[in-house]
Amino acid sequence: MTTKTPFELMMEQSQKFAQDMVTSMNPALSNFDPKAFEAMWPTMPKDAMEMWFGKGFSKEGLDAKTRLLLTLSGLVMQGAQAETPLRMTVRHAMEAGATKEEIVDTITHMSMFAGIPAMNRALELARAVMADKKDDET
Structure with missing residues (x-):
């Protein structure tokens, strides 16, 4: 006992x-x-993301894809605890044109700052989103 x-x-x-x-x-x-x-929650179209989160207000600013990759790095930095926002950010980043390699690179880069456990959790969540996205395309 x-x-x-x-x-x-x-x-x-x-x-x-x-x-x-x-x-x-x-x-x-x-x-x-x-x-x-x-x-x-639907995935926002790339043009809408670009208008709201990209160069809609600042023509010389960051595009939506870059902003979403920065958001992803911040979510990893918090320990990848906010699962829903992390998954939605990956989904929207892909819609905004981010490749799987860019997403994985963003997450693995944060291992130096957030630690290996946070990186592993974020990669696990991102892989699930990427697999869902792949299933949607077939």
Whole structure:
């Protein structure tokens, strides 16, 4: 029989309390799936991204692809914890013209600053998006 530490017991109680609070306030949230919610968001067309995030306001500024790669590097720097924004940024970067190599290079470059675990998690999430994108194209 394994005994749990006081910290493990506290974490279990806290998670159960949080789950009970969510389901008591809104029972529909007990079945909430963040990936299904993410799938509802369409990929923005490249021209729209260029208008809003690219050279729409600053003709000499960064294009949408570069801005999205910078956003991706920031998300990796945060430890790749924000999974939905990271996946959506990869998806939008590809739509804006970023190649798979550029995305992987951006993520691996951040290993020097964010660490190997953050890089590995980000690569895992990016590969899943790239695989989904490949399936969509066939």
